[in-house]
Amino acid sequence: MALLEVRGLVKRFLGVTAVDQVDLAVEPGELVSLIGPNGSGKTTLFNCVTGYLAADHGRVLFRGRDLTHVAPHRVARLGVARTFQQVSVFPRLSALENLLVFLQQHQEEHTLARLIRTPRLRRLEVEAVERARRLLDLVGLTDKADAAAGSLSYGQRKLLAFAAALMPDPDLLLLDEPAAAVNPTMINQMKSHILALHRQGKTVLLVEHNMEVVMDISQRVVVLDHGQKIAEGSPDAIRRDARVIEAYFGR
Amino acid sequence: MRRASALAFIVMVVAAPWLVAAAVPRQQRYVLHVLIFTVLFAALALSYDLVVGHVGSLSLAHPAFFGVGAYAAAILATRARWPFLADLLAAVLAAAVVAALVGVPLFRLTEHAFAVGTLGLALVASIVANNWVEVTRGPLCITGIPKPVLGLPGGPTLAVTTLPGYYWLALAALAAVVLLYRRLTTFRLGRAFHAVRDNEPLAGAAGIDPLKYRLLAFTIGAALAGGVGALYVHYLSVMCPEEMTVALTVNLLVIVFLGGVGSLRGVLVGAVLFTALPEVLRLAPTWRLVIYGGLLLLVVVRSPEGIESLLRRASGARAGR
Numbered sequence: 001m002a003l004l005e006v007r008g009l010v011k012r013f014l015g016v017t018a019v020d021q022v023d024l025a026v027e028p029g030e031l032v033s034l035i036g037p038n039g040s041g042k043t044t045l046f047n048c049v050t051g052y053l054a055a056d057h058g059r060v061l062f063r064g065r066d067l068t069h070v071a072p073h074r075v076a077r078l079g080v081a082r083t084f085q086q087v088s089v090f091p092r093l094s095a096l097e098n099l100l101v102f103l104q105q106h107q108e109e110h111t112l113a114r115l116i117r118t119p120r121l122r123r124l125e126v127e128a129v130e131r132a133r134r135l136l137d138l139v140g141l142t143d144k145a146d147a148a149a150g151s152l153s154y155g156q157r158k159l160l161a162f163a164a165a166l167m168p169d170p171d172l173l174l175l176d177e178p179a180a181a182v183n184p185t186m187i188n189q190m191k192s193h194i195l196a197l198h199r200q201g202k203t204v205l206l207v208e209h210n211m212e213v214v215m216d217i218s219q220r221v222v223v224l225d226h227g228q229k230i231a232e233g234s235p236d237a238i239r240r241d242a243r244v245i246e247a248y249f250g251r
Numbered sequence: 252m253r254r255a256s257a258l259a260f261i262v263m264v265v266a267a268p269w270l271v272a273a274a275v276p277r278q279q280r281y282v283l284h285v286l287i288f289t290v291l292f293a294a295l296a297l298s299y300d301l302v303v304g305h306v307g308s309l310s311l312a313h314p315a316f317f318g319v320g321a322y323a324a325a326i327l328a329t330r331a332r333w334p335f336l337a338d339l340l341a342a343v344l345a346a347a348v349v350a351a352l353v354g355v356p357l358f359r360l361t362e363h364a365f366a367v368g369t370l371g372l373a374l375v376a377s378i379v380a381n382n383w384v385e386v387t388r389g390p391l392c393i394t395g396i397p398k399p400v401l402g403l404p405g406g407p408t409l410a411v412t413t414l415p416g417y418y419w420l421a422l423a424a425l426a427a428v429v430l431l432y433r434r435l436t437t438f439r440l441g442r443a444f445h446a447v448r449d450n451e452p453l454a455g456a457a458g459i460d461p462l463k464y465r466l467l468a469f470t471i472g473a474a475l476a477g478g479v480g481a482l483y484v485h486y487l488s489v490m491c492p493e494e495m496t497v498a499l500t501v502n503l504l505v506i507v508f509l510g511g512v513g514s515l516r517g518v519l520v521g522a523v524l525f526t527a528l529p530e531v532l533r534l535a536p537t538w539r540l541v542i543y544g545g546l547l548l549l550v551v552v553r554s555p556e557g558i559e560s561l562l563r564r565a566s567g568a569r570a571g572r
Contacts, residue, residue, distance in 0.1 A: 052452065072455030082456055090449040093442065101442045105458030111467065114440045121439070168458070 001064055003028045003203050004049070004080075004172055009058035011044050011227075018044040020227035021058070026172070026205055031198045033206045033214045035238075036224035037247060042207045043085060045224070046174055050082045051075040062172065077106060081170035085177045085207075087157045091150025095141055095160055098149045099132035100125075102167035135163040139193070155182045162193065172203045179210045191217055215239065223247065265422065268415035283414040285530045287486060290421040291479055293522035294428040296506040297515070298475035304513030305436050306468040307448030309362070311500050312353070312369035313476055315376035316346040318495030320477025322380065325393040325490040335399040339481045346477025350470045358465050373497060380492035392491040399485045417486055424482055428475055432515060435471065444468055509550045511559020520558050 002025035011019040019041040026032050034042050047053040049060050051072040060067040067075055076082075090098050107124055114121065136142050139159040144152060149160060158178065165173060178194065179187045187210065195217055197204060208214050214221060215235040223231040223238060225247040231238055238244055263270065271282045295317065302310045320342035327338040353372055360368045380387050387393065399420065402408030411420050435441065446454040447461045454461050484490040506525050511517015528546070532539040554561045 050456070052455070071460070072452070073458050073460045076456050076458040084453065084456075088450060088453045088456075090446050090453065092449050093445055097442055101446045101454075101459070102457045104439045104442065111440070114438065115434050117434075117438060125439070164457070 002026060002061075003030075003063060004205065005059075005061040005064075006045070006049065007059045007061070009045065009048055009060065010056045011041075011048055011053060012056050017227050019048065019055075019224075022224070022227070022229050024222060024229070026203060028203055029198075029201050031194070031204045031206070031217060031219050033208055033218040033221045034224065035208065035211075035214055035221060039226075040224040040247075041227040042224055043176060044227075046082060046176055046207060049075075050080060050174065073105070076168075079168070079171035080174065081165040081168065081172070082174040083161050083165050083176055083178065085180070087154060087161055089149040089152075089157050089160055089164070091148065093149055094146050095136065095149050095152065096129070096132055096145040098160055099135055099164050099167050100128050102164045103128050103131065106168040132167065135166055139163045140189075155186045158182055158186075159189075162190070166197075170202075172205065173197065174205050174207075176207045177209060178206070179208055179213045187213065265419070268418055280414060283418055285527055287414070287418050287421050289523055289526040290418065290425050291483055291486070292502070292506065292526045293519055294421075294425045295476055295479045296503055296510070296518050296522045297425075297428050297432050298472045298479065299503045300507050300513065300518045301432065301435060301468045301472040301475075303507060304518070305441070305444040305448060306465045308358075308465055308469065309366040310369040310469065310472075311366055311497075312350075312357075312372040312376075313472070313503055314495040314497065314499040315373045316350055316473035316476040317480040317483075317499065318376055318380055318492075319349050319473075320346040320480030321484045321490050321494060322387055322393070322480075323477070324481030325396050325484045326386065328396050328485070329393060334404065335397075335401065335485060336403070339478060342481035343474045343478045346480070347470050347474035350473030351466065354466045354469045358462055358469070370497075370500075373495075373500065377492060377496055380495060387490075387492065390492060392489050393484075394489045396484050396488045396490065398488070399482075421482060421486070424478065428479075429515065431471075431475070435468070436513075436515075505547065509547065509557055511557035511562075514557075514559045516562065517557050517559025520562070524558070 004024075004026040006022060006024040009019050009022045010017065022041070022045060024045075034045065036042055044053065048055045049067065051067065051070050051074065055068055058068075062075075062078060062080060065078070067078070067080075070078075090101065093101065133142070133145065136145055139162060141152075141156060141159060141163070144156065149157060152160060162175070162178060165175075175194070178190045182190070191213055194204060194206065198217070206214070206218065218235055221233065221235055221238040222229060223241070223244050230243045230247060231241045233241070267286060268283060271286070272279050275282055295313075299310075299313050302308055302313075323345040324338040324342040327333040327341055328335070333341070357365060357368050357372070381389050383389070384391075399411045400408050401411065401420075411417055436444065443454075443459050443464050446457060446459055447464045451461050483494070502525070506521040507518055509525065510519070510521015529539065529543055532542055535542065550558060
């Protein structure tokens with residue numbers, strides 16, 4: 001069974017059909033890229049999968065469970081993590097707290113227990129801090145742990161958002177343009193982080209414009225144009241696909 | 252050293268009635284009255300800051316919750332002759348229930364629409380207080396609210412009849428609010444509140460239900476405001492509709508935003524300054540409001556983030572050198 005399955009998804013905004021009858025399946029452990037020209041519906045598809053937008057038709061299944069009308073915070077708690085295209089952090093929380101907040105909601109606990117700060121909660125918190133520090137080390141932000149996230153550079157915030165998504169150890173990771181608008185060194189860094197996740201057996205769905213990144217690391221590429229899926233296959237096959245070339249460069 | 256000075260400060264605050272008696276024996280009653288108001292306003296401002304400062308929802312409905320608590324306590328204490336602690340608890344619960352009920356539809360609105368919606372609620376509450384004469388006695392006010400008597404049924408009781416006694420009661424209430432405020436705004440709950448305030452879509456991706464946390468802060472803030480309302484009417488022994496007008500919101504906004512939104516120290520400093528200052532300025536009656544207005548402008552211009560940011564910079568500069 002596919003980990004994520006999108007069936008006949010349709011999303012319209014007023015007259016525009018942003019996502020038009022898209023089918024998509026991601027198997028456990030796969031690294032799939034979603035590409036397409038600007039405005040082809042990639043982010044809209046992400047938003048429908050993660051509960052930020054309600055699809056007009058079609059279904060989204062995660063482990064066979066219907067996510068079509070599930071709120072974002074519930075989707076997240078089911079094990080689907082996502083990042084945002086516009087770098088998104090909590091600016092007034094420290095880098096460390098940005099990571100901690102991504103794990104705590106996955107540890108189901110009563111509000112009252114949080115108010116009282118039960119011993120169990122304090123133990124969980126110590127473990128969470130350890131995990132957060134390991135992830136900060138991984139993305140090279142060790143010395144920024146106590147800095148306000150809003151004071152970090154663009155690239156650092158991007159790495160922080162990526163690390164935050166990893167905090168709850170998600171089963172499915174949706175990354176929206178992790179390599180956009182950062183310098184080449186950081187692109188390579190990001191690439192190796194994603195590959196490392198893949199090697200650990202994580203399932204990744206990637207939206208990315210940087211073709212080098214997409215072609216280098218994806219097992220499978222799905223191409224959208226004007227909301228429709230126009231091609232799907234291995235990076236090599238996509239590179240040669242006439243419809244894809246037309247979508248990107250015109251006839 | 253810091254611990255010692257904090258302790259000294261607390262001792263001073265608790266001993267204030269004696270200090271006042273020693274320093275200004277002839278104006279003792281008046282000064283204590285101002286102090287009681289300051290303490291009650293500090294507690295009310297902290298309850299307000301839970302909503303505006305920590306989940307970032309600009310509610311203008313706080314007078315409504317203060318009023319619900321005040322009227323609940325006033326009516327139960329006069330007509331049903333409930334003991335003080337019982338009507339205090341009822342005031343807290345009544346305000347919380349009203350907040351939870353109106354919060355669900357109000358939080359469907361966002362940002363400015365939410366502010367306007369809550370303003371509407373405050374106006375409606377004020378109109379009801381004026382016109383539902385059978386219950387609130389309208390502009391005739393509910394009078395003869397007894398002085399608080401502490402104690403549980405059957406046990407020993409303690410009547411709070413003196414000004415120092417009332418000051419200490421208010422101070423105990425403020426201490427309780429401060430403790431709850433700290434518990435709510437730090438650690439995991441605080442982090443969740445702040446995540447919702449800083450970036451709501453991202454909070455969703457972190458598994459946080461923004462509505463739940465906004466409602467939680469809104470309801471607890473309202474419950475505390477209701478409790479302060481009960482203490483307030485037992486102190487004044489009278490409750491009138493004017494106590495819950497938009498003027499109260501303006502006071503709270505001044506205290507919270509000029510003190511330091513989202514900061515315990517900032518809000519406390521704001522409460523002391525902006526409750527006591529208008530009184531101190533009575534020394535110059537003609538120019539009183541002009542000077543007050545001028546000072547407000549000065550703070551806004553010199554330190555738009557409130558007095559708290561000035562304090563922080565000052566202490567940071569000292570530590571840095």
